[in-house]
Amino acid sequence: MLDLLIEASALAFHPYVLMYVMLGVLLGITLGAIPGLSGDMAIALLLPFVFFLEPAMAMGLLVGIYKGGLFGGSIAAISFGVPGTPGAAATSIDGYQAKLKGKPSKALHTALYSSVIGDTTSDLVLIFIAVPLAAVALTFGPIEFFALYAFSLILIAALSQGMVAKGLAVAAIGILLAMIGRDPITGATRLTFGMPELSGGLSLIPVLIGIFAISEVVVQGSKLWRRKVDKLMDDVAEQASLLQGYDISKDKLTWAEFKFTLKATYIGAAVGTFIGALPGAGQSLAAFMSYGLAQRFSRKPEDFGKGSLEGIASAESGNSATAGSTFIPLFAFGIPGSATAALFGAAFILMGMTPGPSLLTDNTEIIYALFLTLIFANLVNLMLGKVLLPYYSRIAMIQPGFMIPGVFILAIVGTYAANNSVVDVWVLLFAGALGVTLRLMSFPLAPLVLGFIIGPGAERALRQSMIMGGGDWAVLIKSPIAIGFYVAAFALILLFTFALRAKK
């Protein structure tokens, strides 16, 4: 164990790796602070280039971006009331109010500290739980896996922003897209419409980049087209007037205030870690649930919604605490629990590592190095965040006119480079068009991508089970583990439905 730790440290604390972590955090905070851009998108765009880096460096870069992005989202949320990422939506409730009351620095620092505490808690849980869980994973055969996939798919769809029907619908579209290509059991081509280019199925990277990045860019671009820069400029003027007469020395977060927010931070850390480990639940749900719970247990619940630092701490710690635990299903079973985990899963595959129970045993050193990097990145996040907070709040004003063409070009070049495939570029554009359509009809996008990723596994597991059971459907409930998953899925849906109702 000690030897392993030393070897992993040598990998994780290599100067280049440290440099990539810092670069990643810097990028992540920067992108997270710009409304509409997120760490996920940056990771998707950088995926193809991961291949050209050493695994430890690539991990450092991606982890840095992810963590920086989680915190960066709160900067725009607090400074402008516009959540930079979906996870920061809850942060903006109290964060923007606090800023309007002349406490932006207190609010931002509370967000930074709670984010780092929540994240670190979650990482520790990952480190100590993923390993034993991976050992259990061997008892999972096709029957159990199908139950787990079904459990994940139902939860993913049902929990997406409270839109159960829309969530299920896009998850189904994702599964349908994943069925293009080869039948996993017979090897025959299907749904290719006679195009041999489609016989290998749609590649993950163009679908991911298309759905997330291209659609975002198109939507942002058309918004820009419509309102030009006028409105943005008005906003800037408004911001400037608000900050006149602001004295930063009176806006320092005191130790007493920090201590007062700790309870809310711990609540967020616990809730976020738990929700993060569930496949598909996501950051925004974690943030809102933490916020609700923290309010219930607060000594000053009446301040919530009016600039409460506790409110900021619970929301921010809640969304950041999904960061580590979201990897648990990926490491233990090879099932990505969130879009971010799916992106990391793709990165693992590009680096020649297969997510799943054998990931840990086959790549022990690099995974332990990743664990160390996860913790280390939190420190970098804290440090960089602290030093750069005053500057970052201005980043939110970068003109989308510069960002959009850059992102678009990166998406196309990156996609082509990943597989040297022109077909993939077309898939990217179609996925982008699909993403735009779904956004315009306000469908959630995450269930689609998760359906696309989980779909083939679920189909394979189902059909393998049927082959093993000689075609009898009853084989699916022959395993106690499988029954457990079906019951748990049902119970969790009930629980969340009522919890969300109660909040409204």
Next chain:
Amino acid sequence: MTFKLSITAVAVSAAMLTLSAGTALASNGDSLGSDPIRIVMPYGAGGSTDITARIIAANAAEHCGSRIDVVSMPGAGGMEGLQFVADAEPNGHTILMADYSATITQTLTEDTPWEVEDWVPIVHLTDWKPTVYVKADHDIQSIEDWIELAEAEPNSLIFGHADPLSLVHLPLVMLEQETGIQNVHLPTTGGGETRTMILGGHIDLGMTLPPSIVSNVNSGEVTAIGVFADERSDVLPDVPTFQEAGYDVSFEAPLLVYAFSSVPESIQQELADCIMTGLDTDTAQRMSEQASAGLDDVQGLESAQAIYRDTTQRVKDVLAAINQD
């Protein structure tokens, strides 16, 4: 907006196509010349084929007179890579490295714009030996145990293999034809999933290539019971072949370097010679040993073509037998 974007996309992809075509253009009559050579590999990067290709690139470059690049094109189940080589200028600067699944099995079973004979094998790199294995505490611990049990209770044993008709599935079909036994065929995502299912006791038997189970065999977790090859595997020297057990089934999978048939024969020969010379060096052999690439008996054009014809016939036979069922 969308309209504008798609124009940009077309322009960018067109620019890329021109770029890639440009590098393949210049050719000097019927000899190889000094432009870079591309080895197209219809698989994902990082696998064992990739490593082999990189050993060739590192060692054969100086003998072939130019830089060698390895290009991974796993798109469309590998078909995109084959298409790319088939479409390239026939000057020998774009060659293919693959096992027989892509060039023979898929060409025979699918509607492809080329025939099996359009792929001319020029170097025979190594042979992979499909190996059957079980969990160490399973009732079956030898080829004889398996056949006996399968004969007593047909279709009671579940056999995990990778993709249907892949190189770790066809030998099973052949053995069943030879012996008349019947197993439940369970396709998996590949060697990794098969191994997990075997270790978890979910399935009875599995087939894979030796390097992926050597460590599990040595640690006593699984038992390799038989190899579908003429000779035992170097890395699993204690495991008998099916021929030793009295079943005349051998189906080694050759890893070959191919040129497309439109490449002039003199260039094919030139390529074969320079790759063979490059792989015959000490550095190449050391690299091969380190990576378990098995490049210690690399054969040239004639041997490659003989084994290709042989394998094609074998695949045809198995496919015909499957279609009869």
